[in-house]
Amino acid sequence: MTESLEIPAEQRRVRVWFGAHPIADHTATPDQAAQYEEAMRRRFASLRVTNEPALVTSGPVR
Template identity: 65%
Template sequence: MTTLADVPPPTARRVRVWFGEHVIADYTAEPADAIRYQAGMTRRFASLRITIEPATAAVDEDVTDS
């Protein structure tokens, strides 16, 4: 069951840090905070892929398994 607390705001962005096909960090926040987080992760993990996308478009892996 999904509650309103589980639904991100429509403007929220989801930032993920990938090690190959594995997500090693997942962060959802308002756009300004998400951009700052993405910049910090890019500096910290320069060789890894870092994605940023609308949070509502992202599908949580736990949801697909149930």
């Protein structure tokens, strides 16, 4: 049996949501992600914008 590990990365994931559907998905460094989040909040003021740690999936664990 193989499993994948998810480990926090030095990246952030910013998404813009239309209901339950992401309409934009961007991964960047924390500083760049903060700037992108701010821009998306201005552009899509009525939509939900999230900024979360990006998870990197490693290869199979044996």
